[in-house]
Amino acid sequence: MGNAPGREERGPQTLPRERSQFGDKLTAHLKRKKKEEEREKLLETRYTNLVVRYQETVDGGYLAPYGTYKAFPDYDTLVVKLLITERKLAPFYSPLDDFDETWTQEELLVVLMNNLRLFLPNRTAEDEEIDDADDHKLHKSQTLMKRLEQKQKLKALIERTIKQQKKEQLRYNHDRQQAFVSENGSTRYPSIPSNDLLLALYGNAIECPICFVYYPPHMNYSRCCEQPICTECFVHIRRNEPHPPHDVPEEEATDPESLISLPANCPFCAMPDFGVTYTPPLLICTGIQGSCAPAEFSIYTRNDLVIEEEEGSSKPKTRARAISAAISLSHSGMGSPRNSVEAGLARSSVDAGLVRRLNDGSAASSNTNLEAPKRRGSLAASAPGVITTDAIQPDWETKLMSARARIARRSAAATAIHASSLIIQGDETSDIDRRRLFRRTGSAQEQLAIEERMIQQAMKLSLLEEEQRQHTERARRGE
Amino acid sequence: MSSLPKRIIKETERLVSDPVPGISAIPHDDNLRYFDVAIQGPSGSPYEDGTFKLELYLPDDYPMCAPKVRFLTKIYHPNIDKLGRICLDVLKNNWSPALQIRTILLSIQALLGAPNPDDPLANEVAEEWKSNEALAIATAKSWTEQFAKEGD
Ligand SMILES: [Zn+2]
Numbered sequence: 001m002g003n004a005p006g007r008e009e010r011g012p013q014t015l016p017r018e019r020s021q022f023g024d025k026l027t028a029h030l031k032r033k034k035k036e037e038e039r040e041k042l043l044e045t046r047y048t049n050l051v052v053r054y055q056e057t058v059d060g061g062y063l064a065p066y067g068t069y070k071a072f073p074d075y076d077t078l079v080v081k082l083l084i085t086e087r088k089l090a091p092f093y094s095p096l097d098d099f100d101e102t103w104t105q106e107e108l109l110v111v112l113m114n115n116l117r118l119f120l121p122n123r124t125a126e127d128e129e130i131d132d133a134d135d136h137k138l139h140k141s142q143t144l145m146k147r148l149e150q151k152q153k154l155k156a157l158i159e160r161t162i163k164q165q166k167k168e169q170l171r172y173n174h175d176r177q178q179a180f181v182s183e184n185g186s187t188r189y190p191s192i193p194s195n196d197l198l199l200a201l202y203g204n205a206i207e208c209p210i211c212f213v214y215y216p217p218h219m220n221y222s223r224c225c226e227q228p229i230c231t232e233c234f235v236h237i238r239r240n241e242p243h244p245p246h247d248v249p250e251e252e253a254t255d256p257e258s259l260i261s262l263p264a265n266c267p268f269c270a271m272p273d274f275g276v277t278y279t280p281p282l283l284i285c286t287g288i289q290g291s292c293a294p295a296e297f298s299i300y301t302r303n304d305l306v307i308e309e310e311e312g313s314s315k316p317k318t319r320a321r322a323i324s325a326a327i328s329l330s331h332s333g334m335g336s337p338r339n340s341v342e343a344g345l346a347r348s349s350v351d352a353g354l355v356r357r358l359n360d361g362s363a364a365s366s367n368t369n370l371e372a373p374k375r376r377g378s379l380a381a382s383a384p385g386v387i388t389t390d391a392i393q394p395d396w397e398t399k400l401m402s403a404r405a406r407i408a409r410r411s412a413a414a415t416a417i418h419a420s421s422l423i424i425q426g427d428e429t430s431d432i433d434r435r436r437l438f439r440r441t442g443s444a445q446e447q448l449a450i451e452e453r454m455i456q457q458a459m460k461l462s463l464l465e466e467e468q469r470q471h472t473e474r475a476r477r478g479e
Numbered sequence: 480m481s482s483l484p485k486r487i488i489k490e491t492e493r494l495v496s497d498p499v500p501g502i503s504a505i506p507h508d509d510n511l512r513y514f515d516v517a518i519q520g521p522s523g524s525p526y527e528d529g530t531f532k533l534e535l536y537l538p539d540d541y542p543m544c545a546p547k548v549r550f551l552t553k554i555y556h557p558n559i560d561k562l563g564r565i566c567l568d569v570l571k572n573n574w575s576p577a578l579q580i581r582t583i584l585l586s587i588q589a590l591l592g593a594p595n596p597d598d599p600l601a602n603e604v605a606e607e608w609k610s611n612e613a614l615a616i617a618t619a620k621s622w623t624e625q626f627a628k629e630g631d
């Protein structure tokens with residue numbers, strides 16, 4: 001208040017129409033700015049959530065992906081974190097590249113010590129293919145510049161994320177080492193998994209049929225055909241990009257409403273609306289919302305299991321493997337929604353079976369009283385316990401909208417190009433050729449620069465106008 | 480360049496250790512995502528006894544998106560255009576990450592054995608296939624003879 005009083009003389013009635021136009025423009029601009037800030041904040045949160053932290057552990061796995069896929073995934077990190085801590089989706093486990101059933105437990109432990117990492121090493125921001133689909137640059141210089149800026153910001157964000165992840169890896173390495181050598185390591189580093197836990201998890205590792213690396217056997221299972229799939233693969237499966245109907249080539253689509261976006265199909269049986277179920281391991285419940293810390297997990301201290309020392313054990317380590325075997329059996333094709341009556345029954349019968357097996361010391365023998373639970377059968381996408389791809393990728397609608405807007409803009413631009421005399425070549429020139437043509441002649445570049453200047457000027461004007469508008473507004477209110 | 484995903488390494492190994500009859504796929508030394516492919520024309524088809532060269536490239540987000548495959552050998556087929564591009568649903572919207580290089584190449588081989596002129600990519604070829612199948616098959620045979628025989 002009270003600043004720049006000299007402007008009052010200009011009065012509100014000199015620029016009524018322009019003022020309101022610029023005012024609208026500015027409001028829109030500020031709105032966009034705010035939206036942009038919100039978007040950036042969301043993005044920041046998302047990337048923070050993509051860092052694997054070893055203390056954030058559920059049943060020996062983690063809340064963020066290892067990085068088997070080059071690109072950082074696109075899923076809703078908050079939803080997935082929640083689903084994992086609620087044991088409705090398998091945690092992200094560190095994968096093993098190779099696995100051999102004939103390894104002894106000592107051998108397996110050595111392999112695990114040497115190979116389990118929180119995340120894929122040597123990841124760089126250069127690996128990130130940053131989406132740039134909106135490539136019809138003419139007439140949209142402002143959007144283009146903004147996208148370039150966003151791209152830079154995203155790259156910086158990814159670099160920060162990778163740095164953060166490296167720190168977490170170092171902390172993990174350090175703590176694991178300390179937990180191993182120090183006297184009360186398991187109490188000082190409760191989130192470092194015990195050997196028993198590692199063996200119980202990886203003793204019967206299975207290969208994910210999509211990424212070809214090995215994971216603990218309690219994977220997610222497809223709702224329709226009960227095939228295993230690791231959580232990292234699951235979060236990378238998403239709807240196809242919105243696309244025109246089959247017989248229309250991408251570049252020739254002109255009707256925004258004709259664009260199709262369908263829920264992802266099951267990768268294994270092509271059933272529409274892909275979803276998975278997950279049953280947590282019966283005997284492992286560590287970390288967040290678990291019954292003990294990962295360091296405390298021991299097959300010897302579970303008092304609901306009757307375990308006796310094996311006499312003169314030639315195989316001193318079959319027990320953890322037996323647990324692992326029981327887990328793997330209880331998971332092969334079951335995956336019924338947890339907390340159901342059946343799950344409770346299955347739990348007690350598997351526990352009993354396990355005790356018998358442990359007493360037998362026969363982890364590998366297949367003919368025991370431990371029955372594999374009945375196959376679950378196919379479930380509807382809406383059945384309780386089913387997590388669909390759409391449920392963790394809720395942004396498909398936004399994507400469809402922007403793809404539609406893109407087509408609408410493109411056909412408008414194409415019409416404009418036709419009308420102007422910019423086209424040198426004949427009518428058969430495709431959209432792509434046209435774009436190439438412009439790039440080569442450089443006219444697009446020039447146009448860009450001019451438009452940029454114009455926009456900057458308009459922005460400056462509009463800011464001035466807004467300042468004045470506020471001023472006169474205040475004057476009118478008599479402040 | 481960052482390291483190759485385990486899946487690609489293992490698929491390549493398995494293609495070597497357990498090859499598909501009538502199909503070979505060999506990665507380039509300097510780019511392990513780029514394969515030289517050769518497919519034998521299925522017997523009983525106009526492409527019989529022909530060896531068709533293709534290129535196959537695994538994009539960065541493979542296996543979440545389909546490999547890019549293109550015929551290098553000239554071929555007369557209603558679902559393959561002049562540039563060697565292939566109209567095959569599993570290479571486009573029906574791609575599934577559970578499919579592999581092996582299964583894709585088998586599908587392409589099957590496509591040679593069962594042309595589908597109702598879903599064409601090469602329109603003139605499809606027209607000919609529909610209006611005069613005998614002639615179209617003869618043309619396909621002669622192209623096979625001309626372009627797809629070893630010893631060039
Ligand atoms: Zn996987």
Ligand SMILES: [Zn+2]
Nearest residue numbers: 224225266269
């Ligand atoms: Zn299925």
